[in-house]
Amino acid sequence: MRKFFTQYKPYYKNYKLEIFYAFIGIILVALATAGTAYAIQPLLDDIFIKKDVNMLYIMPIIVVILYAAKGFGGYIQAYFISFIGQDITRNVRDKLFSHVLKLDLVFFQKTHGGELVSRIINDINRIQSAVSNSLAELIRESLTIIALVSLVIYRSPELAFYGLVVLPLAIYPLTRLAKRMKKLSFKSQESNSDITSSLSESFNNIEIIKANGTEDIEAKKFSTLNLIFFKYNMKAVKTNELTSPLMETLGAIAFGTVILVGGSRVVNGELTTGEFSSFIAALFMLYTPIKRISSLYNKMQDAIAANERINNIFAKTAQIKSGNITKIEDIKSISFCNVGLKYDDLEALKNINLEAKKGEIVALVGDSGGGKSSLINLLVRFYDVNSGEIKFNNTNIKDISLEELRKQISIVTQRVYIFNDTIAANVAYGEELNEIKVIEALKQAHAYEFVSNMKLGVNTVLDEFGTNLSGGQRQRIAIARALYKNPKVLILDEATSALDNKSEGIISEVIEEVSHNRITFVIAHRLSTIKNATKIAVFKSGEIVDIGTQDELLASSSEYQRLYNSANL
Numbered sequence: 001m002r003k004f005f006t007q008y009k010p011y012y013k014n015y016k017l018e019i020f021y022a023f024i025g026i027i028l029v030a031l032a033t034a035g036t037a038y039a040i041q042p043l044l045d046d047i048f049i050k051k052d053v054n055m056l057y058i059m060p061i062i063v064v065i066l067y068a069a070k071g072f073g074g075y076i077q078a079y080f081i082s083f084i085g086q087d088i089t090r091n092v093r094d095k096l097f098s099h100v101l102k103l104d105l106v107f108f109q110k111t112h113g114g115e116l117v118s119r120i121i122n123d124i125n126r127i128q129s130a131v132s133n134s135l136a137e138l139i140r141e142s143l144t145i146i147a148l149v150s151l152v153i154y155r156s157p158e159l160a161f162y163g164l165v166v167l168p169l170a171i172y173p174l175t176r177l178a179k180r181m182k183k184l185s186f187k188s189q190e191s192n193s194d195i196t197s198s199l200s201e202s203f204n205n206i207e208i209i210k211a212n213g214t215e216d217i218e219a220k221k222f223s224t225l226n227l228i229f230f231k232y233n234m235k236a237v238k239t240n241e242l243t244s245p246l247m248e249t250l251g252a253i254a255f256g257t258v259i260l261v262g263g264s265r266v267v268n269g270e271l272t273t274g275e276f277s278s279f280i281a282a283l284f285m286l287y288t289p290i291k292r293i294s295s296l297y298n299k300m301q302d303a304i305a306a307n308e309r310i311n312n313i314f315a316k317t318a319q320i321k322s323g324n325i326t327k328i329e330d331i332k333s334i335s336f337c338n339v340g341l342k343y344d345d346l347e348a349l350k351n352i353n354l355e356a357k358k359g360e361i362v363a364l365v366g367d368s369g370g371g372k373s374s375l376i377n378l379l380v381r382f383y384d385v386n387s388g389e390i391k392f393n394n395t396n397i398k399d400i401s402l403e404e405l406r407k408q409i410s411i412v413t414q415r416v417y418i419f420n421d422t423i424a425a426n427v428a429y430g431e432e433l434n435e436i437k438v439i440e441a442l443k444q445a446h447a448y449e450f451v452s453n454m455k456l457g458v459n460t461v462l463d464e465f466g467t468n469l470s471g472g473q474r475q476r477i478a479i480a481r482a483l484y485k486n487p488k489v490l491i492l493d494e495a496t497s498a499l500d501n502k503s504e505g506i507i508s509e510v511i512e513e514v515s516h517n518r519i520t521f522v523i524a525h526r527l528s529t530i531k532n533a534t535k536i537a538v539f540k541s542g543e544i545v546d547i548g549t550q551d552e553l554l555a556s557s558s559e560y561q562r563l564y565n566s567a568n569l
């Protein structure tokens with residue numbers, strides 16, 4: 001628990017004023033609570049026994065003041081404490097999201113999106129009450145305990161001893177319960193993120209689920225996870241709720257002893273009824289904050305477990321480090337020199353040697369799994385080479401800053417990413433929006449004709465999946481987006497494979513038209529897309545087996561002939 005608060009201590013520095021106000025609230029509540037117990041003595045002794053009429057008028061006013069002070073204190077404390085908690089979690093959530101976004105692509109491939117959502121939303125929510133409400137309650141209840149214990153001792157040190165002696169006995173079972181709570185909280189949180197993952201997977205794959213009629217199977221899978229979650233939660237409830245009966249039983253033992261000892265003092269006339277009643281009231285009141293603190297301690301375990309999960313993500317760092325070169329004026333050539341790439345144990349690329357010059361279209365072809373996309377992964381540094389090097393002009397790719405590298409490269413993949421925004425905003429994504437430039441890019445991508453026929457033109461709003469466009473149109477919007485930033489390197493990875501012949505023909509034309517002032521890489525299964533490539537690299541099992549123009553390869557490469565013949569079946 002100390003580790004938890006040490007971690008969040010720096011945040012509290014930003015809330016000095018809020019903490020001050022909250023503290024005033026806390027003190028008001030603690031003093032008013034002890035004051036209420038204190039007031040019982042004059043109430044009984046002065047009004048009921050001594051029949052003091054003045055007190056009859058003073059006491060109601062005192063009671064109202066005490067309760068009003070307690071209510072007001074509670075209100076300002078609740079407001080400022082919530083403010084601190086909400087603001088800290090807002091900051092941590094921002095920090096975690098931007099940290100996650102900067103992690104390597106491999107992290108996202110290995111971590112389920114739903115799990116990340118669960119950590120950023122649910123786990124951080126769990127921390128919220130710990131850094132604010134629970135901490136404040138802890139302080140408030142501790143102060144209340146101090147005030148009430150002082151009163152109890154002041155009333156009768158002997159009775160106080162009998163009333164409080166059982167408390168140390170509670171420490172061992174309470175710490176056992178807390179340990180168990182932490183374990184269960186961890187499991188419940190893991191199980192919660194399994195549920196979120198399962199949900200996001202189902203919604204992302206809804207088409208395939210419906211097409212295969214697997215709704216019931218998916219619902220059953222979900223139900224199993226949901227049941228596990230329920231069981232962990234119930235185990236946690238069972239553990240947490242044990243605190244209360246444990247404390248009540250111990251409290252009752254203490255109470256019984258006090259009645260026995262204190263009662264006989266009253267009978268003997270050593271203690272007034274008022275003093276005894278005030279003592280009993282304070283003792284009663286004392287057990288409530290003690291009970292609350294022990295259950296708070298259990299709740300804190302939930303936050304500590306959530307915090308560990310969050311810290312696990314904060315501890316992850318990107319392995320792909322940015323270089324120092326922040327500006328590349330021109331890219332005249334890109335060369336792969338003896339490049340090798342491994343994904344864990346799988347050797348995806350071996351001894352790759354390839355050069356692409358400005359103005360060239362370099363096509364990458366070969367069987368599925370041959371390593372073409374892996375080469376592109378290296379070019380945008382989604383992964384780093386395991387051997388050899390990639391050079392931009394004469395500079396190692398690792399020396400260029402990631403921001404600059406990715407600014408100079410545009411990539412169009414088979415899957416088109418559309419944002420729920422206007423066509424113009426989709427084309428200018430990540431750059432400043434300039435309508436003239438948008439239209440220019442759309443024209444280059446042969447997309448302006450259909451866009452200008454739409455009622456709102458470039459201001460037409462697209463939905464997230466671009467469902468109001470055809471496949472070929474979506475693809476051309478993606479190409480326009482790629483061209484908008486006027487990249488020095490253009491990559492088209494299977495950009496034509498989902499298109500009909502006419503759309504594919506248009507895109508082949510586009511590729512040729514836009515390739516003059518840059519380096520273009522094209523991956524295509526349809527060899528017609530790349531017939532005009534300057535050179536074609538033929539991939540097989542992670543190696544380039546042949547390089548040449550279409551005509552050269554048709555004449556000399558058996559692998560290319562095989563691909564060509566099977567593509568033209």
Ligand SMILES: Nc1ncnc2c1ncn2[C@@H]1O[C@H](COP(=O)(O)OP(=O)(O)OP(=O)(O)O)[C@@H](O)[C@H]1O
Nearest residue numbers: 109343346348366367368369370371372373374375
């Ligand atoms: N992120 C990854 N993690 C682990 N293995 C991968 C990853 N990406 C690709 N692979 C593996 O590396 C090998 C090369 O894959 P790659 O995607 O580069 O082939 P490709 O030629 O682009 O195939 P396709 O034409 O089907 O897209 C394959 O065996 C593939 O399973």
